Each structure stands twice: as C-alpha cells, then as structure tokens.
Amino acid sequence: MSRTTLQREWSLVPLLAASTVVLAQSARQPDWTRLEAETMLHFQALVRLDTSNPPGNEVLVTDYLKQVLEKEGIPVQIFASEPSRPNLVARIRGSGKKPPILYMGHTDVVTVDPKKWTFPPFSATRNGGYVYGRGALDDKPHVVAGLMMLLELKRLNVALDRDVIFLAESGEEGTTGPGIDFMTREHAAEIRAEYCFAEGGGVSRVDGRTRFASVQTTEKVPRPIELTATGPSGHASVPLKGNAIARLSAALAALSAWRVPIRLNQTTREYFSRMADISAGADAQRFRAVLTPESPAAAAADDYFLRSEPRFASMLRTSLSPTIVQGGYRVNVIPSEARATVDVRMVPDEDPAVFLEAVRKVINDPTVSVAYTTTTASARPRAAPARLDSEAFRAIESFLAQDYDTVALPTMGTGATDMAQVRSIGLQCYGIGPAADVEDGPKGFGAHSDQERILETELHRFVRFSWNLVVGLARSR
Missing domain, CATH: 3.40.630.10 (Zn peptidases)
Structure with a gap:
C-alpha cells in the first residue's frame, strides 16, 4: 500500500x-x-x-x-x-x-x-x-x-x-x-x-x-549464522600461515565493518516519517533523510544513528552481531578449526539465500564456511x-x-x-x-x-x- x-x-x-x-x-x-x-x-x-x-x-x-x-x-x-x-x-x-x-x-x-x-x-x-x-x-x-x-x-x-x-x-x-x-x-x-x-x-x-x-x-526474524574457519594445526611455538583463529578473526572484523544496506518496509517507513513529524531540528531532518536511502543525507543520518542511536540503525536494516566464539583447547596448540556464531536479525522481507551469499562476499575467504544454524532455542517464523x-x-x-x-x-x-x-x-x-x-x-x-x-x-x-x-x-x- x-x-x-x-x-x-x-x-x-x-x-x-x-x-x-x-x-x-x-x-x-x-x-x-x-x-x-x-x-x-x-x-x-x-x-x-x-x-x-x-x-x-x-x-x-x-x-x-x-x-x-x-x-x-x-x-x-x-x-x-x-x-x-x-x-x-x-x-x-x-x-x-x-x-x-x-x-x-x-x-x-x-x-x-x-x-x-x-x-x-x-x-x-x-x-x-x-x-x-x-x-x-x-x-x-x-x-x-x-x-x-x-x-x-x-x-x-x-x-x-x-x-x-x-x-x-x-x-x-x-x-x-x-x-x-x-x-x-x-x-x-x-x-x-x-x-x-x-x-x-x-x-x-x-x-x-x-x-x-x-x-x-x-x-525481525532471528536467523543466526555460523562461521567455521579451518587451517593447519601444529605446535604454537612455530606460527603457521592460515591460522584458523586468525582467519576467523578477519572474517568477523569484515562483517563488523560491513554496513548492510538500508531496507525499509511499510512499518519502518511510516515509523520514521512519524518520528520526523513529532521531532524538531536536526532530529527531524535525520528521520526524514533515511526515507530516501540512496541520498547523501541518508548516509549522514545513518552514520549518526550507528554512532549514537544504534536501535534506529538496527531498524533500518538486517543486523549482525557476533556473539559466540570457540577455538582452541590448549595454549601451546594451534587449532585446526575455529567457530563463531553471529546473531542475524533479518528484516521480514529479506531473502535469506541472497543475504547469505552477500555475507560470503564480504568475508571473501573460501576457507571460512558460512551457514545458517540448523537449530535455535527459539525459532520464529516469518509472517x-x-x-x-x-x-x-x-x-x-x-x-x-x-x-x-x-x-x-x-x-x-x-x-x-x-x-x-x-x-x-x-x-x-x-x-x-x-x-x-x-x-x-x-x-x-x-x-x-x-x-x-x-x-x-x-x-x-x-x-x-x-x-x-x-x-x-x-x-x-
């Protein structure tokens, strides 16, 4: 509508x-x-x-x-x-x-x-x-x-x-x-x-x-993903190129730096429009700016939200937050595998397959596999x-x-x-x-x-x- x-x-x-x-x-x-x-x-x-x-x-x-x-x-x-x-x-x-x-x-x-x-x-x-x-x-x-x-x-x-x-x-x-x-x-x-x-x-x-x-x-729809990085194992006294933990860290850093594109729906468009109507000055300008996502003003407003009002930034897009990291079992052993769970909160009309492929492109490392987790404590359907x-x-x-x-x-x-x-x-x-x-x-x-x-x-x-x-x-x- x-x-x-x-x-x-x-x-x-x-x-x-x-x-x-x-x-x-x-x-x-x-x-x-x-x-x-x-x-x-x-x-x-x-x-x-x-x-x-x-x-x-x-x-x-x-x-x-x-x-x-x-x-x-x-x-x-x-x-x-x-x-x-x-x-x-x-x-x-x-x-x-x-x-x-x-x-x-x-x-x-x-x-x-x-x-x-x-x-x-x-x-x-x-x-x-x-x-x-x-x-x-x-x-x-x-x-x-x-x-x-x-x-x-x-x-x-x-x-x-x-x-x-x-x-x-x-x-x-x-x-x-x-x-x-x-x-x-x-x-x-x-x-x-x-x-x-x-x-x-x-x-x-x-x-x-x-x-x-x-x-x-x-x-938003919870769709957590799991990253699995692999690499050679060995004695920690001899550093190895391709360390799984280092690869996983780089992948998480890339995801954290990625600004997922703004994706408005009927609800969020109306939300920010009404927020603009009841706000004044710079606040009103920022709320109105994000209604035109491709504009320079929207990018500036998004910068502000990411820095100062993260809830608004989350409402504008599918979000990612690394929450669990697992790797290694002894201080002197380089592990062959390291895993991380990333909490993804998906905008309801986001295509999961397309989004997962975008995550892979951002990570840009074939040794790091990316997949949605098969189970979650509280699955929520999209509606x-x-x-x-x-x-x-x-x-x-x-x-x-x-x-x-x-x-x-x-x-x-x-x-x-x-x-x-x-x-x-x-x-x-x-x-x-x-x-x-x-x-x-x-x-x-x-x-x-x-x-x-x-x-x-x-x-x-x-x-x-x-x-x-x-x-x-x-x-x-």
Whole structure:
C-alpha cells in the first residue's frame, strides 16, 4: 500500500474510530477505584510467583489464574505439552457477529541474580510509587490486564459482538516449544481471532512526560549464522600461515565493518516519517533523510544513528552481531578449526539465500564456511506485518490519544516476541505496553534489569487502556 493511500485512509481515522471510542465510553465502566486495588493485589501475587526460565515452572501462574477466574464463573482451559509448563485459555463469549479478539501475556520471566537486587526480585515491593520485581515490566502487566479484563466483562455482563480470548502462555523467554509453538501447532482453534494484542510495544516517557507510543506491527526474524574457519594445526611455538583463529578473526572484523544496506518496509517507513513529524531540528531532518536511502543525507543520518542511536540503525536494516566464539583447547596448540556464531536479525522481507551469499562476499575467504544454524532455542517464523489501515490499529491510535495524549508509531521490533507465531497463523497482531521512562533503561530499572520496576500509576493506566481498546472493538453495536 502506498503512503498516499495510507494518508487518505488515516485522514478518515477520526471519523472511523469515533464510533469505537464512543462504544467503549458508553459501555458500563468498571469501578476504577475498586479495580485498581484489586489489580494491585493480583499483580503483586503474580510477580511473587517465581517463573524464572529456565526452568519456567509457569504452572504457578496458571494455577493462580485458574483459581481466580473459575471463582468468578469463567471457564478455563489448560493446555500443556509439559506438566509444569502449561498454557491457559479463557474466553468471554460474544454474539459471534464478528471474529474474536485475542489478548496475550507470557507467564515466564528471565532469571535473576538476587544479590544484585535492592529489593528481593520476587517480593513485588512497593516503594516510592513503583512496584519492583522480576516481571514487573516483562510481562506480568499483560497477564494482569488480561485477567482484570475478563473479570470485569463477566461482572458487568458487557454485550459483545466478538469473543474476547485471554491466553497466558509459557516459554516466551527463550524456549517457545511448550508455549506459543505448542498452542499454534496443536490448539490454534482455541486462540483463532481477527486481532491480537500482546507485548512488544509501549509508551515512552522522557523527563516524566509522554513522548510517543510504539505499536509493534512486525518484527525481525532471528536467523543466526555460523562461521567455521579451518587451517593447519601444529605446535604454537612455530606460527603457521592460515591460522584458523586468525582467519576467523578477519572474517568477523569484515562483517563488523560491513554496513548492510538500508531496507525499509511499510512499518519502518511510516515509523520514521512519524518520528520526523513529532521531532524538531536536526532530529527531524535525520528521520526524514533515511526515507530516501540512496541520498547523501541518508548516509549522514545513518552514520549518526550507528554512532549514537544504534536501535534506529538496527531498524533500518538486517543486523549482525557476533556473539559466540570457540577455538582452541590448549595454549601451546594451534587449532585446526575455529567457530563463531553471529546473531542475524533479518528484516521480514529479506531473502535469506541472497543475504547469505552477500555475507560470503564480504568475508571473501573460501576457507571460512558460512551457514545458517540448523537449530535455535527459539525459532520464529516469518509472517506478514499487521495492517496499518485496520479497525484495530485505528482504535489503538484513538485510545492512545484519549488515554495517553500521544501519537502511535507503527514499529518493527528488533527482538522477537510470540506474536511472530500468532501472525504466522493469520492473526493481525499489535504489540502494546505500559508507559516507562526512557531514562530507566540505562539506569538499570528496565525490563530484564536487576531493579526491574513499573510505576503504579502506569500499571493502572495500562489496564484501563487495554479495557478501552478491547471493549471498544468487541462491544455490541
């Protein structure tokens, strides 16, 4: 779809989305004071459950959710390929006039080193307006938002045109086999929907003020490659030409110096265009320059991003990062082989075969073999991006404006999420998330950090935003 067509479509957003906002507002609203207290109770309980992956043990969370939901008369289904790593599906049924909506949250968290935490990582300590704990950002907010959404839909008996499905899935943090892989392969019918909302986006605050909201509509595809260099072996006291480690080092240096060409897609083109619109001065000029990749201005902007804003540089292209090097076993032995793994995050429409050949040309050494690794801990399928002209994206834009007074930026995730698998079975998936301070990441307060935390006010605002979004799309018209 051309940008002209998209601009024409987006010019209608206020009219097309107005009915969705009105429907959400006209629905019987929760008692937000009561709901916030209940949300905090459940949120702290969920954060206190240690579901570090590995090993996962997500059954702790699914047991908790099952008990709460069934107490309210909401049926629950449990699907598990491993007993300790189940997935929970719960559904509030609508009239069936429209296809369902799926709301997802993963129940595992990354591991912790308790010695590095100010507050115990599974204490859910409230301090200074924040809740601290592993999973406070990734991804217990989505889990509690999905839980509260179903509870209130049931309590208020909201009339729906769409079923609302809540999926609490295991294994997102590196081992997707028992989680989203299992669900999309064996139980896709239970989560089939038109639209899906999950982690992957979020609202960015700078100096305490909301700047923009990232809405993930596509993501890079992990395709790690392995380099294997060979050479003569011998006693290290006699240096040999063609040392495998030296050849491997040269290959890695060549890849690190290679600037992969800019490759924009619909999502990233719109992202940088909107960033230019909300920025000023040199920042706006740089964002606009990369929209014309072959221009000198784009090269200068790319230089700046590579040097100062590497996330933007990664969003512009398929990226490579050497991550593992293996070679040698004794200090006095020249090894005959050395290996390296390079983490490749591929733009969704990149041709893997063409890209691999380009890597070989950059290395330019026939003694270094290059191949994609045959296995990975968390394989992600390539899938079509979510549409930017859908009813769901328009609703996201409208409710971000209403609840956060900010603009939505369609975003290509540089990392991987479970939405890749869900998109691959045909759902339009959008990554959303709570607001967080941009400064928190470098200070060690972000997701996966040793002081992971969320503002209490932003947790509650995210629950309300999620409610407004889903009810606005699903409520009977």
